[in-house]
Structure formats: structure tokens, C-alpha cells
Amino acid sequence: MKLIPMVLSLAALSLSAAKRPNILFIFTDDHAYQAVGAYNSWLKDNCPTPNIDSLARDGMLFEQCYVTNSICGPMRAAIQTGKYSHTNGFLVNGNKFDGTQQTFPKLLRKAGYTTAVVGKWHLGTHMSPQGYDYSEVLIGQGPYYNPPMRLDADGDGKHDEVIKHVGYTTDVITDLALNWMKTRRDKDKPFMLMYQHKAPHRNWQPGPKYLNKYDDVTLPEPDTLFDDYKGRTLAAYQQDMTIAETMNRGDLKLDAPGNLTPEQRQLWDAAYNPKNEALKKANLSGKNLVRWKYQRYVKDYLRCIASVDDGVGRMLAYLKEAGLEKNTIVIYCSDQGFYLGEHGWFDKRWMYEESLRTPLLIRWPGVIKPGSRNGDIVSPIDFAGTFCEIAGIDAPADLHGCSMASILKGKTPEDWRKSFYYHYYEYPGYHWVRRHYGVADGRYKLIRFYEKDVNQWELFDLQSDPNEMTSVYGTAEYAVVQNRLTRQLALHRQELEVPKEDPPQSVVKRMPPRTRKPTAPK
Ligand code: SGN
Numbered sequence: 001m002k003l004i005p006m007v008l009s010l011a012a013l014s015l016s017a018a019k020r021p022n023i024l025f026i027f028t029d030d031h032a033y034q035a036v037g038a039y040n041s042w043l044k045d046n047c048p049t050p051n052i053d054s055l056a057r058d059g060m061l062f063e064q065c066y067v068t069n070s071i072c073g074p075m076r077a078a079i080q081t082g083k084y085s086h087t088n089g090f091l092v093n094g095n096k097f098d099g100t101q102q103t104f105p106k107l108l109r110k111a112g113y114t115t116a117v118v119g120k121w122h123l124g125t126h127m128s129p130q131g132y133d134y135s136e137v138l139i140g141q142g143p144y145y146n147p148p149m150r151l152d153a154d155g156d157g158k159h160d161e162v163i164k165h166v167g168y169t170t171d172v173i174t175d176l177a178l179n180w181m182k183t184r185r186d187k188d189k190p191f192m193l194m195y196q197h198k199a200p201h202r203n204w205q206p207g208p209k210y211l212n213k214y215d216d217v218t219l220p221e222p223d224t225l226f227d228d229y230k231g232r233t234l235a236a237y238q239q240d241m242t243i244a245e246t247m248n249r250g251d252l253k254l255d256a257p258g259n260l261t262p263e264q265r266q267l268w269d270a271a272y273n274p275k276n277e278a279l280k281k282a283n284l285s286g287k288n289l290v291r292w293k294y295q296r297y298v299k300d301y302l303r304c305i306a307s308v309d310d311g312v313g314r315m316l317a318y319l320k321e322a323g324l325e326k327n328t329i330v331i332y333c334s335d336q337g338f339y340l341g342e343h344g345w346f347d348k349r350w351m352y353e354e355s356l357r358t359p360l361l362i363r364w365p366g367v368i369k370p371g372s373r374n375g376d377i378v379s380p381i382d383f384a385g386t387f388c389e390i391a392g393i394d395a396p397a398d399l400h401g402c403s404m405a406s407i408l409k410g411k412t413p414e415d416w417r418k419s420f421y422y423h424y425y426e427y428p429g430y431h432w433v434r435r436h437y438g439v440a441d442g443r444y445k446l447i448r449f450y451e452k453d454v455n456q457w458e459l460f461d462l463q464s465d466p467n468e469m470t471s472v473y474g475t476a477e478y479a480v481v482q483n484r485l486t487r488q489l490a491l492h493r494q495e496l497e498v499p500k501e502d503p504p505q506s507v508v509k510r511m512p513p514r515t516r517k518p519t520a521p522k
């Protein structure tokens with residue numbers, strides 16, 4: 001056992017001469033890749049992301065960054081540990097993260113990094129984040145305005161006090177992150193900062209600066225806004241996440257948030273009251289009303305991202321002005337993808353493309369070739385191992401992810417994964433998406449909804465059906481592909497030691513109210 005710390009310190013020593021790079025990890029909540037300009041989606045002309053896009057220009061953009069379990073808390077736990085949900089014990093939102101387990105911030109801190117997390121945490125408020133010299137985090141989801149935050153200023157892993165901030169949460173989080181970099185961190189050590197926004201999470205409340213952005217624009221619509229779910233299993237008919245029926249008055253800004261200061265409220269009303277009056281007069285119904293809701297939703301969503309992008313710009317500017325730019329790796333990522341009206345939806349959870357893929361952009365001056373685009377299947381579970389290698393320590397052998405360091409250097413290892421295992425557990429749960437697991441190889445995707453009453457399979461060929469509208473499971477034409485993927489799926493489950501029965505932590509006790517009536521297959 002003695003050998004391990006020895007190996008760690010030797011590896012760390014060998015790199016200290018080369019000045020180990022700082023790590024700035026920028027993380028957002030529910031930021032769809034379709035809403036990052038550099039991804040060139042159907043929304044590309046409307047994405048307010050010049051600073052985020054600059055990371056693609058100066059670094060590498062990942063076309064296929066797959067999440068393991070498309071939901072907030074579970075992905076944060078997967079990033080902390082580099083492991084799938086069934087192993088790190090955090091399967092669904094509402095679980096409590098076991099902060100005593102091995103995490104990458106703990107490993108980096110032990111190896112001489114100074115570490116901090118600022119912003120959204122969402123791994124339970126039963127204990128403060130562990131493994132950080134400084135943390136200041138939102139409580140649960142946190143509000144968009146005037147957030148109370150839990151501070152651990154001395155890094156003992158116990159929170160010292162709750163600070164009540166006044167202001168727009170995205171800006172507050174940026175101020176705190178900048179302040180830590182400028183004045184609080186130990187400047188004799190390399191740093192690892194997790195700068196984590198609440199935005200653009202539901203219910204998409206824009207900041208004062210952007211309340212009127214897009215007022216004179218009509219955004220393009222996705223092809224599948226009026227999907228009828230034909231060609232898929234029962235699960236798609238049963239969900240409760242449509243723009244048409246699930247969105248409530250708060251989501252649509254027909255009611256103002258209840259926690260604004262009088263000044264904030266004044267700006268809010270000045271922006272939304274006239275627009276809401278116009279809606280009343282228009283007396284819309286049917287598809288026209290859905291189209292209106294879509295515009296309201298995606299505009300607010302992009303308005304929230306505009307503030308995130310401003311924050312990213314301020315952070316990048318500071319790195320430059322402080323002379324830190326060259327020796328800092330900047331990562332931009334979200335906890336998972338999101339629907340911007342595709343299939344008529346918002347939210348995430350599914351193994352379909354929009355929620356399986358998350359944006360990932362990495363800038364590493366002098367190492368990553370500027371303007372690179374990478375198509376390998378990578379995942380947020382790879383970050384822990386990657387950060388260990390960057391910090392000059394040996395990655396623990398029990399991680400599920402692999403270090404992406406050679407990919408960043410432009411050389412994909414021969415034995416890099418060719419297919420990927422996915423597993424979603426949160427049913428019963430918000431939005432009524434059934435439990436499922438599956439395998440994806442970039443072109444084909446095999447999904448199994450495995451609960452007793454929806455025990456069904458889907459198979460998609462993304463080349464002929466990029467929107468995943470018609471499952472080809474069970475067709476003669478795809479029999480060979482289906483067999484291959486079925487074998488791969490079994491292999492992944494075996495290698496990852498996925499239990500046959502879901503672990504008990506996956507049980508969500510409270511069934512959320514249903515807003516939308518499920519439809520029946522025709
Ligand atoms: C809240 C949201 C849901 C969302 C979950 C999980 N409803 O319950 O729409 O799916 O969080 O989001 S809201 O009306 O409260 O906004 S997650 O980011 O925590 O996974």
C-alpha cells in the first residue's frame with residue numbers, strides 16, 4: 001500500500017519543473033450544443049456565444065462527447081469520480097453524494113494543486129464539497145436572482161456560513177470565481193477551479209442586461225417540433241416534457257419571479273408586460289400557440305446563455321491580463337445536452353442525440369492545435385483521468401473513464417473506445433422518462449427501455465435517420481447490426497459490472513404531478 005503515495009509524489013515531482021498547468025473548468029447546466037455557435041447547428045446564427053466559440057477557434061471542439069446518465073446530479077457525481085452512477089452511488093437527482101469517496105479534486109489537492117468550486121454544486125446539501133481549498137455554492141438548484149450561497153472559506157470541508165448575495169446569479173458566480181483567482185488562491189500552487197453556472201437551467205430567467213435581446217427576431221424552428229412519436233416505443237408517448245403541454249406560466253414568463261428586488265422587478269415588468277399584452281391580443285391557439293411558446297422559450301434560454309458567455313469572456317480576459325493564459329487549460333462543458341424544441345421537447349434524460357451529447361471545448365495553448373475538431377467518443381467520465389495526467393499524477397486504476405491527454409495532443413490511442421454505455425434511472429421522476437440503457441457507436445444506437453410495463457427496444461441508424469424518428473429494431477435489414485450492438489451492450493454491462501437489478505438508491509419516492517396526458521401509439 002505504501003507504494004501508491006510514493007508513485008504519486010515522484011510523478012508530481014517530475015512535472016513540477018515543467019510548471020504544471022492550471023485548470024479552469026467552466027461548467028453550465030443544460031447548455032445544449034445546438035446553442036453553441038461553434039457547433040454549427042440550425043440555431044448557429046442566433047447563438048450569443050462569441051467567447052465560448054473562441055475556445056473552439058483557439059482549441060479543440062468535441063463532436064461526440066457522450067454523457068453516462070443525462071441528468072444533473074448524476075453527471076456531477078460522474079465527473080467528480082470518473083465513474084458511472086452504479087459505482088459512485090449517485091443515480092438520480094435527490095441522491096446524496098458520498099463525499100468520502102475518491103474524487104479528482106481530492107487527488108489534485110493532494111498532489112499540490114489549490115482547488116476551488118464556485119456556483120452550482122447540486123450533489124446534496126448534507127455536506128459541503130470535499131477536496132477544495134475554497135467552495136461557495138448554491139443551495140440545491142439555486143435561484144436566477146439574489147442567490148443565497150454556502151461558503152467554506154477555509155477548505156476544511158465544513159460550510160462556514162450562508163451568504164445572501166444580491167444580483168443576477170450568473171454575474172454573482174463570475175464575480176466570486178474572479179475574486180478567488182485574483183485574491184484568494186495560493187499563488188505558489190497551480191490551481192484547479194470549477195466555475196459552475198446554474199444557467200441556462202429551467203426556468204430560463206434572463207439577466208437585466210438581456211431581457212429584450214431577440215425582441216425583433218424570429219428564431220428558426222427545429223424540424224421535429226411537431227413530432228407525433230410514431231416509429232418509437234411507448235416511452236416516447238408517455239413522457240411529460242413538451243413545450244405544448246408541460247410548460248407552465250413561470251416557464252413562459254406569464255408570471256414574474258417572486259424573489260426580485262423592486263429595481264429588478266421594474267426592469268422585468270418593463271420587458272415582459274408589453275410582450276405578454278401582445279400575446280393576449282393575438283388570441284393564439286393550436287400550432288400557432290406552440291410556435292409562440294417555442295419562441296418565448298428559446299429566446300429566454302439564449303438570453304441566459306448571453307450572460308454566461310459574458311462571464312466566460314471576463315474569465316478569459318483575466319487569464320490574459322494576469323499572464324496565466326499560456327499555462328491554463330480551459331474546459332467548457334455542460335452537465336448534459338438539452339432539447340430546444342426537437343421532438344416538441346425541452347429537458348433531457350433520453351439517450352437520443354440532443355441529450356446524450358454535451359458540448360465540450362478545450363483550449364490548451366501550445367498543446368492543442370487551434371481550430372481542431374475531434375470525432376472520438378469521449379465523455380465527462382474521462383475528465384478525472386485526464387486531469388490526473390495533466391497534473392502529473394497516476395490516475396487510479398478504478399476509474400471508468402480514460403485520460404484524453406493524447407487526444408488533446410492530436411493523437412487518438414489505437415485502443416480508444418469505439419462504443420459507449422449509457423444508463424438512465426430516474427423513473428418515477430420529473431418529466432416521466434422511463435428507465436433505459438443502451439449502447440451508441442457514433443452511427444448506430446441500441447436502446448432498451450427495461451421496466452416491466454415498457455420492456456421494449458429501439459435501434460437507430462443515425463446516418464439515414466439523424467433525428468431518430470423510426471426505430472429499425474427487429475427489421476431484417478438491420479439484423480447484423482442489431483446482433484453486433486446487442487453483444488456490445490452485454491459486454492459493456494459485464495465489464496462495468498452493472499448490477500442486474502437497479503441499486504436501491506435509484507428509487508425516487510415522490511411521484512411528480514403530470515401536466516401532459518400521455519398519448520397512445522397509433
Ligand atoms: C426541476 C425542473 C425540471 C428538471 C429537474 C432536473 N423543474 O425539477 O424541469 O428536469 O429540475 O433538472 S422546475 O420547474 O423546478 O424548473 S436538473 O438540472 O437538476 O437535472
Ligand code: CA
Nearest residue numbers: 152156158160
Ligand atoms: Ca469551513
